[in-house]
Amino acid sequence: MNSQEYIEVAIKIAPFSEENAEIVTAEISELPFESFTMDDPYLKCYIQKERYDAQDLKVVLSGVEGMGFDIDFTADLMPAVNWNAVWESQFTPIVVDGKCTIKASFHEGLKKTRFNITIDPKMAFGTGHHQTTYMMCRALLQNEDAGKGKVVMDMGCGTAVLAILAAKMKAALENKAKKAAKEAEKKRKAEEKAAKEKAAKAAAANAPAQEQPAKKRKLTYKEQKELEQLEKDLESLAEEKAELEDKLNGGTLPYEELQKTSERIGQIMELTDEKEFRLLELYELM
Secondary structure: OOOOOEEEEEEEEEOOOHHHHHHHHHHHOOOOOOEEEEEOOEEEEEEEHHHOOHHHHHHHHHHHOOOOOEEEEEEEEEOOOOHHHHHHHHOOOEEEOOOEEEEOOOOOOOOOOOEEEEOOOOOOOOOOOOHHHHHHHHHHHHOHHHOOOOEOOOOOOOOOHHHHHHHHOOOEOHHHHHHHHHHHHHHHHHHHHHHHHHHHHHHHHHOOOOOOOOOOOOOOHHHHHHHHHHHHHHHHHHHHHHHHHHHHHHOOOOHHHHHHHHHHHHHHHHHHHHHHHHHHHHHHHO
C-alpha cells in the first residue's frame, strides 16, 4: 500500500511569476523534493516526511536572495494517502466508437465491445485518455485493413495501447513478419538460382566443343624466380600488415599517424591481391 507521509512546502514568491518560480525550482532541485506545482503566489513542493530538513531548505533558498523577488515558506504535514488508490478511483473506462473498450481490472459489469483492453492505471504512465491516443484508436478502427498483416510500430508508447489494439486487429507480430520476409527472400533466391542453372545448361548445349586445356609445363628460369619472389613478397606484406593492425588496435596512435597507417594497410591489401593473382597464374602453368 502506497501511504507514505509527505510534507507540503508552500514557498510564497513576491512578486510571483512563472520565471521567478522556475528560478526557485532550479535552486532547490538539489534537495529530495519529488514534485512541484505553481499556485500563484506559491510554488508548492512535496517531499517525504523523513527526508525533509527545514534548515537545509533555508540554506538553499538563501541562494536566490537579491534576484529581484522576496520569498517565504511554510511547511505542513499532509495526511497519509494511497495515491495509486486515489488515481484509480478517478480513472474512468474509455469506449471508442462503441468498438473498443479500454478499462481497468476493477471496472466490472461493463458491456463488452469488439476489442477489449484491460490496463491497471498507475501514476507513472497513461491509460488511453490522452487525445492523441484516443484519436489514433479511432483511426485504427476506421481503417481496419490498413494494418492487417503488417508490422506496426507504436513510437513513444507508455502502456502501448495502440500497439495492443493493432495486435488485436491482426497486425503482424514482428517475428512472424520477419519469418515471412525470410521465406519470400528464400523463394526469390531459389527462383534466381533455377533461372541461372537453366541459362547455363542452354548455353552449354549451344556452345561449341571446348578446347582442351593447355598441357602443364615446367616454368622457365625467369618464371621460377618470379614465383619465388612473389612468395617472399606476400610473406613480407602479411607481416607488415599484422604489425600495422597491432598498432591500430593499441589505440595510442596520434591522428596523423593513424590516418597514414590505415592508408598503408589499404595499399598492402591491393598489392597482396595483385601478387596473389599473378602467383595463381604461375601455379596454373605448372
